[in-house]
Amino acid sequence: MAMIEGLTHLGLGKLDDGRTLLPRVLPGEEVSVDQDGTVRIITPSVDRVAAPCRHFKTCGGCAMQHANDVFVASWKQEIVRKAVTAQGLTAEFREIQTSPPQSRRRAKFAGQRTKKGVMLGFYAKGSDTIIAVPDCQLITVGLHDARPALEALIMIAASRKSHVSFTVTETAVGPDVSVETEKELTSQLRMELAVFAQKHGLSRLVWQDEVIVTMQPPAQDFGGVSAVPPAGAFLQATKHGEAALRDAVSEITAGANRIVDLFAGSGTFALPLSKGAEIHAVEGEADMIAALDRGWRDGKNLKRVTSETRDLFRRPLEPDELRKFDAAVIDPPRAGAEAQIATLAVSAIKKVAMVSCNPVTFARDAKTLVAAGFTLNWLQVVDQFRWSPHVEVVGSFTRK
Template identity: 40%
Template sequence: MVSERLVIDALGAKGDGIGRGANGMAFVPFALPGEILRVEREGNRAEIVDIEVPSTERREPPCPHFGACGGCDLQHASEELYRAFKRDVVVEAFRREGVEAEIGELVPCPPASRRRAVFSAVRADTRILFGFHEAASNRISEIDTCLVATPQIVKRLAFFKKLAALLIDRKRELRMTVTETLSGLDISVDDAAKLTPALRQAAVKLALDPAIARLSVSGETIVEARPPQITIDGLPVLLPPGAFLQAVASAEDAMARVALGHLAGLKTVADLFCGVGAFALRMARTQAVHAVEFDAPALAALDQARRGVAGLKPVTLERRDLMRRPVTAKELEKFAGVLFDPPRAGAEAQCHELAKSKVRRIAAVSCNPTTLARDAAILVAGGYRLISVTPIDQFLWSHHVEAVALFER
């Protein structure tokens, strides 16, 4: 490690301060623009030893785990700087792709609103470490509170650790996805120890806690006291074990409000990468929807949900790997509008087909501004006009930002 004095010039895309010193450029976690720091660096990574001149935008982080837990890396920034940073991440992504875009203001996210959280656990000698990864590390930071998760999740942290200690494998990290539903907590555990009869019995006994709706281990349902249910725009949906769900309900509502407003009035729409139907079910109130998804349990949940509601417009379902086999321009001829919400890798192959299509309007929802901007460039090159991009905060105090981009021919 080399000791050095740095002046921080800007924030990088992952929230690190970027500065230059005698040994060149360095990335410094938890630093802010305008600060003068004494750091210890190794290569282009550095750690703060002393803040000689703090930024006027620096604030006291509200969480006791800040700096150790890697979940929230921007709690030390003022609200104004934080919001500007997240919007600038989207602005810079589109700038790099050479796509002109009207970037809106960030739609905010309240604390204590994350209904879905993914925890990790490892064995350290005789101890079990349970919590979130440290920033840029495989190490796990133990937590006893969380300011972004819902109160029902936070109050059960000790229970989750006890369950992790029971199910953990001796040689690998355990992952635990917890979702708050209307029926109680849905817990899905992956990379667990092999379920022997004795271990299964112990897990069943522990999961009979009245707050737990379901416990699944490696995709197998161990206990289901009540089917985990959520609502999408007031419509009931039963979640499959470990199903993807937008982490914050208000963020999902914001995405839907922007995207569906753009597609309103079109008679036929396709929802690509539809999941359990966060957008498809909303659109089906007024539009015929073709929903495409590769995950069979998610598609089955959507099918069950739409069958249980009277008065919806027709919803057709298709299981398809859109990464390998995108819907072709020919197949897209029957749709006036398309919404797509892909994984972080984006929808490059699908956008090449959309660029050749005659679809009138497109709404793109993304958790990765970089791949969204790349996909937008493909659509613009194919003749679409990018109307607007709306940044949406879903992972409070982190560098992650969602966005919805709207296109038309």
């Protein structure tokens, strides 16, 4: 027997030998490991629960369904706390915001044709084997309802030798579906797909980055302002998580008259913030900036929003460009935004709302701001990737 000493940030249990990492275990549990690698729980933790999804062990998409919600919330808060502490920082932690089950509005499915018909599901962890997940507890009812259409689409898009992938986003006017396949798009197939989209109530159908048909614009509601993101463009995983992030950002920037939104995407923060302040939105992807601009132009009672396509990794906004803004919102990719944070640090901006999906790069960039005179007031952890190791955080930074 051996004891589980703790968990890594990926949810793997650390055995007391200091080397072995095991999945689906919890701190304090006594376990035995068979020669074939099978883990047997001898003494379970009081935090252990029955997994709510019957696909938990085979699917591999969730890492923490064997732990109760209180444990997972504490563990995720601690992941952020350790990252911040490692940079010598401290801050107040607000209560974590966790998205409910069946709230994930976008998923990437895999499909293949079989002797008996089709298989639709997710890839098993570290494998190209597709696992059917008809009872997935993560995705919305709308995505579940799209399964018959996707299964029918497998027959069109996949061969017996090749898989097909679907990125599906729930919208109010039907599923927004992007197809990745090796099958060549012919004129005849293009017409068949247009008919298929109409028959199955798809809002938009995209084939290898080419929009085949838009039956109705697949708009997303960003805090009361609608925009149509490009197919497959970044979107917060759940409406709940997006609202939690938006509320935190709105609180941090309250009172600002002019706000710069860096890595603005399709307008997650810029559009709702424009109800009360002028916004300058900067994003590296031109099609996302175009979607944001259209959303603003179609909106009602919004203040001025200007936008700019710019690679903020290579060309961050400089201090002289930032001097006209009262506050900044920055939501970079996982790598963080060292170059842009460096110019924010020496700018005249007094308020920064920093959003991150990587606690390590968040803490690194936060240290730069604090060293330049900012105070890290509080942190809001948001868990919209329920039962996974992923975690997001918003930080409130101000200086006199």
